[in-house]
């Protein structure tokens with residue numbers, strides 16, 4: 491039985507449907523991607539999972555059981571909007587939150603120390619949130635979400651506001667939690683993070699799930715419409731070949747060619763070989779970003 495199961499959940503706000511018939515399951519030890527344009531219903535879904543608001547229809551099961559008050563220690567949440575008090579000493583509020591979720595003082599202190607060291611952030615222990623940079627506030631928010639080692643972790647735009655070094659640091663931690671068996675529901679607009687971290691995903695469009703499943707399977711099910719070609723010499727007239735829609739040559743000498751069918755790829759290869767050496771030739775799977783734009787559309791709702 492999976493730690494988190496959503497069955498046909500529906501949520502309405504004053505006649506407007508924010509989430510419409512969403513079902514998904516997050517396994518122990520997996521990061522599940524929840525994607526959608528702005529306003530598609532991701533945060534509403536996460537708030538329902540946390541028991542902050544209730545679905546109008548459908549059910550949410552935690553280890554097979556409906557919501558009950560004893561669940562809070564099992565769950566951790568990093569909200570998109572920062573949730574910590576700006577003026578309270580950091581260690582005080584993190585320890586308070588750990589206590590609230592059932593941790594004994596000594597364990598909470600040990601866990602706090604572990605996470606502050608893990609994030610190279612010992613110096614912030616006695617500071618207030620308002621004294622920290624946005625990225626460091628985000629790290630403290632993450633510690634607040636995981637200090638009690640939740641079984642189900644909800645991450646809403648976890649990497650926003652972080653510099654590349656800190657993104658890598660947080661990614662490593664998320665992967666570590668996954669390998670320890672945490673079920674992680676992960677919402678983001680950054681498709682490359684989903685490609686890198688998640689096994690399954692749901693894309694929401696205007697409150698409805700429009701694409702769901704195993705990411706590798708999803709990618710395989712879309713046509714391959716791009717060719718990557720690297721040649722030491724230019725290959726003229728590629729755009730005139732049948733099935734070639736557009737040709738871009740980058741500064742590094744790589745061509746990225748948009749094709750309408752896979753036979754066009756063979757024509758490109760033949761044309762390139764006829765000119766001389768071919769260093770690289772690849773028919774590329776669509777990126778998740780391309781699939782997202784196709785399925786969800788680029789417009790914000």
Ligand SMILES: Nc1ncnc2c1ncn2[C@@H]1O[C@H](COP(=O)(O)OP(=O)(O)OP(=O)(O)O)[C@@H](O)[C@H]1O
Pocket residue numbers: 503507508526527528529530531532533534535570
């Ligand atoms: N408290 C509320 N009262 C009324 N409508 C709401 C409320 N919260 C959310 N909504 C509406 O529900 C819809 C879904 O919002 P939600 O915040 O879940 O989207 P989201 O996918 O998280 O968007 P974003 O990517 O912008 O964070 C939106 O149309 C939003 O305006």
